[in-house]
Amino acid sequence: MKSISIKEIATNVAYFLASMAILLGLWHLISVITKAEIPNPASTWIVFKELVADPFYDYGPNDKGIGIQLLSSLGRVSTGFALGSLIAIPMGLLMGSTQIGMKLLNPIVQILRPVSPLAWFPLGLLAFKASDGATIFIIAITSLWPTVINTAFGVSSIPDDHKNVGKAFGFSKWKYLTKIMLPFALPHIITGLRLSIGIAWVVIVAGEMLSGGVGIGFFVWDSWNGLSLERILVAILIIGTVGLLFDKAFNALQNAFSWEKK
Amino acid sequence: MNNIVNPNQLVDSASDFHKINSRENSIDIKNVTVSFKGSKGTFTAVKDISLEVKKGEIVALIGHSGCGKSTLMNTISGMVTPSSGEVIANGNVVKDPGPDRGIVFQNYSLLPWMSVYKNIYEAVDSVLKDKTSAEKHAVVDHYIQMVNLTPHKDKLPGQLSGGMKQRVAIARAFAINPSILLLDEPFGALDALTKGSMHIELLKLWNLDNRNKTIVMVTHDIEEAIFLADKVVVMNNGPAATIKKIVDIKLPRPRNKKDITHDPEYIRVHDELLSLLFDKFSIED
Numbered sequence: 001m002k003s004i005s006i007k008e009i010a011t012n013v014a015y016f017l018a019s020m021a022i023l024l025g026l027w028h029l030i031s032v033i034t035k036a037e038i039p040n041p042a043s044t045w046i047v048f049k050e051l052v053a054d055p056f057y058d059y060g061p062n063d064k065g066i067g068i069q070l071l072s073s074l075g076r077v078s079t080g081f082a083l084g085s086l087i088a089i090p091m092g093l094l095m096g097s098t099q100i101g102m103k104l105l106n107p108i109v110q111i112l113r114p115v116s117p118l119a120w121f122p123l124g125l126l127a128f129k130a131s132d133g134a135t136i137f138i139i140a141i142t143s144l145w146p147t148v149i150n151t152a153f154g155v156s157s158i159p160d161d162h163k164n165v166g167k168a169f170g171f172s173k174w175k176y177l178t179k180i181m182l183p184f185a186l187p188h189i190i191t192g193l194r195l196s197i198g199i200a201w202v203v204i205v206a207g208e209m210l211s212g213g214v215g216i217g218f219f220v221w222d223s224w225n226g227l228s229l230e231r232i233l234v235a236i237l238i239i240g241t242v243g244l245l246f247d248k249a250f251n252a253l254q255n256a257f258s259w260e261k262k
Numbered sequence: 263m264n265n266i267v268n269p270n271q272l273v274d275s276a277s278d279f280h281k282i283n284s285r286e287n288s289i290d291i292k293n294v295t296v297s298f299k300g301s302k303g304t305f306t307a308v309k310d311i312s313l314e315v316k317k318g319e320i321v322a323l324i325g326h327s328g329c330g331k332s333t334l335m336n337t338i339s340g341m342v343t344p345s346s347g348e349v350i351a352n353g354n355v356v357k358d359p360g361p362d363r364g365i366v367f368q369n370y371s372l373l374p375w376m377s378v379y380k381n382i383y384e385a386v387d388s389v390l391k392d393k394t395s396a397e398k399h400a401v402v403d404h405y406i407q408m409v410n411l412t413p414h415k416d417k418l419p420g421q422l423s424g425g426m427k428q429r430v431a432i433a434r435a436f437a438i439n440p441s442i443l444l445l446d447e448p449f450g451a452l453d454a455l456t457k458g459s460m461h462i463e464l465l466k467l468w469n470l471d472n473r474n475k476t477i478v479m480v481t482h483d484i485e486e487a488i489f490l491a492d493k494v495v496v497m498n499n500g501p502a503a504t505i506k507k508i509v510d511i512k513l514p515r516p517r518n519k520k521d522i523t524h525d526p527e528y529i530r531v532h533d534e535l536l537s538l539l540f541d542k543f544s545i546e547d
Binding site: 161162164165167168169170171172175179180183184259 | 339340341358359360361363364365367369371372373374375376384385387388389418420434438
């Protein structure tokens with residue numbers, strides 16, 4: 001991997017800070033235009049400090065610290081995302097490796113993929129008899145598609161050169177899967193996972209708004225009911241930052257497993 | 263250039279040639295036609311080709327680009343199924359690629375996510391199923407040593423030069439100990455110097471195995487064909503390519519790269535091949 005010079009890091013940091021300055025500037029402007037109906041960054045900052053000062057307090061079911069809310073959401077997202085991926089990767093492998101698999105499964109993917117998470121929610125409730133299960137269900141079912149599609153694409157684009165190695169040296173199905181198909185498709189799979197975790201994180205807020213209980217989505221809804229727009233803005237910033245971190249993490253994973261660049 | 267192993271253990275060319283002729287057929291191509299169905303109708307690459315290759319023979323397929331040399335070779339490897347006719351290798355009709363026929367692909371076809379060692383090991387592991395793990399590792403080490411890549415065995419193919427990749431591909435094909443080796447323009451991408459030493463390496467490996475392996479190679483290099491082969495198969499231009507002529511190379515082995523070019527027989531065969539390949543030798547004004 002290429003080494004990054006200090007100068008490059010400094011430039012990147014400067015750009016990031018400038019970008020944040022633009023965001024804060026726009027935010028402040030909107031706050032001024034709306035005559036502070038939308039709280040400005042300064043007042044939001046005060047609420048942020050309060051919330052972060054004691055993130056893990058627990059005063060009963062409807063009053064918990066932001067840290068607890070966040071962790072609870074992260075737990076659901078990970079579970080839903082993991083379940084979704086466990087279905088998506090084998091499904092993608094099947095679709096990518098056989099014509100029959102592609103022809104049978106692709107229409108299903110194309111029909112189910114555009115369905116909104118909210119539309120799945122009642123089915124989840126029915127199936128799991130619990131709002132928690134339903135939330136995990138909608139995360140799994142809406143986040144799995146990018147992984148399915150990217151995995152299938154990765155597998156179907158294995159060059160003949162690589163396939164011929166398997167044929168010429170009589171690789172068993174298992175050896176072909178583990179030594180040729182998976183290594184070749186891995187960068188594509190990770191790209192799919194990266195898109196999927198993004199969707200999962202978007203869906204969690206909607207899911208928790210419907211399900212209630214504990215979680216960052218519920219926190220947003222609860223703050224709206226309590227008419228604390230500052231708390232909503234804090235939540236939005238936290239959601240955005242966590243999303244960014246997810247993306248960075250998967251980007252790092254992508255770089256780590258990409259054999260092309262080495 | 264230094265020449266091949268101990269010459270004393272090798273028989274001279276005349277009796278060698280006689281020996282080869284009395285051997286059984288390693289490959290028997292019978293009336294093979296290969297057609298591909300494309301968007302513009304059927305394209306016939308090679309038409310009604312028959313060719314016999316004896317065990318232990320080195321045969322070079324030579325011809326212009328696109329004349330179907332590789333296609334013909336792929337019918338032996340089993341990558342291409344003839345539209346009519348059949349290919350018999352080691353007594354069996356070829357249906358699929360199989361480990362009795364080692365292939366060195368034109369573009370090496372190493373798996374880019376595996377080290378040199380792993381690339382060879384996976385092939386060995388797959389083909390030599392009966393061996394223990396230690397024996398398999400010994401085989402891999404042996405062939406890596408043979409192509410002088412021991413210091414590079416943990417590198418990924420992307421970190422190797424073309425010549426080194428070629429050596430890995432050859433080591434991989436030899437390591438599974440096939441009775442037939444198929445080389446598709448194996449030295450095409452190499453510079454002249456590396457090419458020369460690879461020729462010697464190839465003959466060395468062939469000698470070490472008592473010249474028991476049958477080698478079929480595709481090339482468009484006349485000098486290479488003469489230096490390596492017992493028989494040069496000159497093909498007509500495609501489409502629907504056929505065999506123009508089969509030229510026997512009766513040069514004694516071991517052949518010396520430097521001396522061979524002065525041999526009258528070499529010069530005669532070289533001229534013959536040249537005139538078979540090129541109808542015109544100068545541009546007509």
